[in-house]
Amino acid sequence: MERMPKWADVMLTPLISLILAFAISALVILAIGESPAEALKVMVEGALGSSYGWGFTLYYTTNFIFTGLAVMVAYHAGLFNIGGEGQAAIGGLGVALVLLALPWPHWALALPAAAVGAALFGALWALIPAWLQARRGSHIVITTIMFNFIAAALLNYVLVNLLRPVGSMDPASASFPASTHLPKLSEMALGFGIEWGRNTPANVTFFVAVAACLLVWLLIWRTRLGYEIRAFGKSEPAALYAGISPVRITVSAMLISGGLAGLMAINNVMGEAERLMLNAVEGAGFIGIAVALMGRNHPFGVFLAALLFGFLYQGGGELALWTTIPRELIVVIQALVILFTGALDNMVRMPLERLFKALRRKGA
């Protein structure tokens, strides 16, 4: 029935696109007078060549999974949530408040509480745009953009004036108590007697992210709410016909979306920095847009895309750290990957389809 085998569509197309993106990146590297082979080696080795590299790659991946899922869930409801950045930042505030307010005896207790705090704050930050969209028709794209700016201002105020320990220059909260520090993946591996990724930030949150992928998959494709979200996203009149309330779906989808974005904070704020800093999100909210769209709005795709971006981030970081290649090159490589695998994918797919058609004709 299909124009080309499914495996080719799912595997071959992205692979060729990726190769194209890297080929163009190589040209850019050549153009700035550096060696592409060297750069590739540093990136791959730095990100995937050792448990150390993986420890970072998985840390970034975890961030991107959350923001990617956030964009994805909203997208299924036909809502374009550009506010992941702000929601994740406010999620960090939730984590900080939870962890600083109470004396947590053990991380296993602190983690669920902080996760609730993060999700709750992130969700709240998404609630206002959602409500305005559902009730007042204010376009969610504008309101979420605005809420990113407002979140930055709010966080700045809170950190500088309320949470900052006196005498500290750093607009950051106090460090969280040691009892709330999350186990790093390296420590967990050590528990099994394996020396893996020492001193890397990847932590137990990675498993939370993987679980979130599964749960979001269940939510979207196995629950009634997910069914309603998808239906509403495809056709509002049909949703009304079926008795699906637009207000309820808009608000629920955005709450879940904001909650997921907020959850990122347990990785970067609780798991890595162990205190709340200004600009802790570092653009992961925007990367989430690319991750969701490239992952074809499917949790598994989001996982893979997040891994790809984790690799790019870590590999690129290595590049910036250990070579003379400026770190902006990584941004360019990211851009090319997004462009080729996400927007120009048909450029690869169309000739492939023709190729498969020709092959089939020959075979038949």
Place this chain on the structure above:
Amino acid sequence: DPALIFDLGGKFDKSFNEAAYNGAERWKAETGGSYKELEMQSEAQREQALRRLAQSGANPIVMTGFAFGEVLDKIALDYPDTKFVIIDMVVEQPNVQSVVFTEEQGSYLAGVAAAKASKSGTVGFIGGMDIPLIHKFECGYAQGFKAANPQGKVIINYTGTTPAAWNDPVKGSELLRAQVSQGADVVYAAAGGTGIGVLQAAADAGVLSIGVDSNQNHLHPGKVLTSMVKGVDNSVYEAFKAGADVEPGVRIMDLISGGVSLAMDDNNKPLISDEIAAAIDAATKGIESGEIKVHDYMTDNSCPV
């Protein structure tokens, strides 16, 4: 080999990262030595960068920015044979030298100069991102200005609340114009790349500006009153020169030690009248002798003026 790690703003931030870079380059040019430099991409890399450098045997490792404080405090003891130098932050570990600058003193002098150079009695301050460190500049400046002109007025603006605030010359120039229209005729910019726009707009509008961190007088000769220079370059230079023998402990780079100063060169010579020079001199002496106490915003998060 020594090593230098830049903060997230990157080595060409028109601010203290760039000054650190210049210090390292000077050392390189003078000694012919080589050094490692690192630019980070994200917060999570701080620890990674420090550890990897320490493991690679770099010594001393110099880093710019208060944001390294936490991480350094945590890992310094893992590498007892390595010396670390941190700029703009105090980390109390036996193998760490902390270099802090009394920006409030330098800014105080800038305030005095501004007061004397101002004809309208109104001056401006434009900060980059709204964070305590920049308030420290603002507060010193305001104190110096008020000391020289108790009736005068300081208009204060911050560019924004996100890192974008460091790179928005358009907004910088607009803020300057807003201040000029309120009567300001000398404006002090502590705003990284945004400051470029402030200085430019000031030159266009025919008012004086004061640069920050490194000597920016040359950017618009005859139009930049002076620059509040923070000797980050010297600190890096000296640390590199001392090599593994860097003295641990806190180094306070103040007016006396020449850590902060006002830049005087041919570019601003015509602007510095004798009266201004005398006032700056007097204030310098006062601070050095302890007669004038410049309040540090960081000690209590507030500014007396």
Place this chain on the structure above:
Amino acid sequence: MAAAAGAPAIELRGISKAFGPVQANKGIDLIVQRGTIHGIVGENGAGKSTLMSILYGFYRPDAGEILIGGKPVTIADSQTAIRAGIGMVFQHFKLVQNFTVLENVILGAEDGGLLRPSLARARGELRRLASEYGLQVDPDALVEDLSVGHQQRVEILKALYRQADILILDEPTGVLTPPEADHLFRILRGLRDEGKTIVLITHKLREIMEITDNVSVMRRGEMAATVRTAVTTPAQLAEVMVGRKVLLRVEKPPAQPGAKVLEIRGLRMIDASGIQRLHGIDLEIRAGEILGIAGVAGNGQTQLLEILGGFPEAGAKLEGEIRLNAKPLPLDGAGADGRARRRAGIGHVPEDRQTEGLIMDFSAWENMAFGYHHAAEFRNGVLMDHAAIRADAEGKIARFDIRPPDPDLPAKSFSGGNQQKIVVAREVERNPDLLLIGQPTRGVDIGAIEFIHKRIVALRDAGKAVLLVSVELDEILALSDRIAVMFDGRIMGERLSEEATTADLGCLMAGVDPVATARDAAHWPAVMPDPESGGSAG
């Protein structure tokens, strides 16, 4: 009729076209004589629209030759087709909804870079065409404010404005009321008599018999036959089309009305823009009875169905009383949404299957649970029971002979008729106490019509109540036990179907009640009928 001097207007030779795996046209030959009206019939998905789109340059054929007026032409795009004198009115109109009529007419046929002269010329031209062919339409009205009938006129005007010699109409009457259709046919005859050639695609054999000179039957992508209309019969055509004998009449035993299922009293509605759409509707339907609502589209039928179905337009104000099985139904609030209505026992086949009844991107099986996705048998704890939903869908696909019988295919991949069957299967098989059904056979081929009609009657015979809304008077007359006619948000009158005549209903549809008028004339000659009580007459 114009003398068939020389070559035929259109000659197609061996046209083939595939969409991916679907072979929509297979080696089609067709000759259309100049100055005739040529009908094309065929089941849903037979390839009629595809063939005509190729002729119009919208699609390119994979193989084959096209001759216009005897000369071979390569129709690479619509521009070429337009230059060759071909105009086409698509099944789904290609109008810009928020443009005025005038703007739509000149789009692509402007005289120069500036609009003003083009608009001025078009205005004059439209006036001329309007008087010449009776194609009246306000040139400054926004298309989205026009009724479908008027939108269609705009499409025809577009073609005529481009001086089309050959006019292709794809299912033009699917959305028209009978008077509108009659009007259209008068126009078409006029055009033919002027020497223009017309190709007419339709599912209504009555129309074929009434207006065409020749008719071609398509079947599964192939041209099955072309005959002179005068020498064929509807039954013959239907048999060629479907490949079996088709019952063109609905067979139904007499109704046996039982208890009152639905009772509506004084239902009023004012929409968000403040226009009163319903002026006090009173209706009742009993178990085992089909109530047909006839009326020209836009007289409140849609609003009535939407209110009963639980999704009136946002911001509407409602008033009145609705009882189902003697229990009052709330008019608004949480208890008045589609879900609550289903729970109360109301099934609903909406008028617009593509935007309301189906999620076009969902698979057939997912669509089969649409609206009932909360049902107990479809759930498995907090999750949906996909196995159960699929099994249920497969059963419905088999029982309703939905083709292709692949539950995984997205709804958009089914033909219109099969899409409609998915919706009908979903709603009918729930055995609702009351089935609301709007335009059940719009755009559906005769095979499917026969089937859908049978199922509606079967539901009635199982003792359920059916509220049928259709602009097809034939359909209303064939299916209903009682007929109510709506006009301007009111029930103009009610008739038992065996008593109803087309003429009588036509009068009511036009807002005139012959009986009431006569009665009023007898009793209160000088008094105007009270608008509020006028609906309950009969």
Place this chain on the structure above:
Amino acid sequence: MDFATALQILDSAIRLMTPLLMACLAGLYSERAGVFDIGLEGKMLMAAFTSASVAYATGSAWLGLLAGIAGSGAMAGLHGLASISFRGNQLISGVAINFLASGLTVLLGQRIFGLGGRTPSLSGAARFNEITLPFADSLRPVPVIGRIYADLISGHTILVYVAFAMVPLTWWVLYRTRFGLRLRAVGENPASVDTAGISVTRLRFAAVMICGVLCGVAGAYLATGISAGFVKEMTAGRGFIALAALIFAKWRPWSALGATFLFGLLEAVANRFPNLDLGVVTVPSMFMNALPYILTVIILAGFVGRAIPPRAGGEPYVKER
């Protein structure tokens, strides 16, 4: 607030709104033709860089402007290729363009000038300087009107006047020309354009390229008009604000003028009153900085109804299902 202050704030608002207005109109052409564009930011940034570089190299602001248009145009071409020719996802393409511009500008800038992505400062003819309109000085003494003319209307760079002139021009093109009619049609229902025998691809490409040109002007204004050179990331989110303004304006030219003016005004007010002293409390500067955004949300929620985008927006045109 006195008259002079009001004039100054309005004057500042005009300068601040100019890049927003240009970018907003740019987006208007593209989105009205059915191609969504969240890459306004990237295109402006690229244009700011190329215009500053070329203006520096040649000493001519006009050549800089051309280079800005070329730089932004290249990005627009990429967007067109991805979202029109290859029917890719328009949002992804926009995101990619933002990243690309952000990285490339610094990379190239560093390679060429070695200033860490900054270009050298521009001066003299390499910048667009403020022009004084005729009679500005002689009319200044006329009460109110004279001041408005001399201080508010006169004294901007040529690009500001270009931006304002673009509003009626855009309106005229959109509603009075054949091109505009077709452009609006292709954004509402591309099939209507296609069946009328007009190429959807060509039309959409034209719109996307106009968008590129206008973003180019906006970027050139940032780097060679209002400031004197390029600084990395100097667009600082203005592309997103322009996008917000576009939606706010419901994709209409005159409303775009209003929406961008509102943003400019709010920012100018916040600049002018960095700490609002309300007697009891002083509003901290962080909130004054966020005020334009907060007010936007409030205005949007309170006074502006549902914004309905062009109906075919965001969807690639595919004839064969």
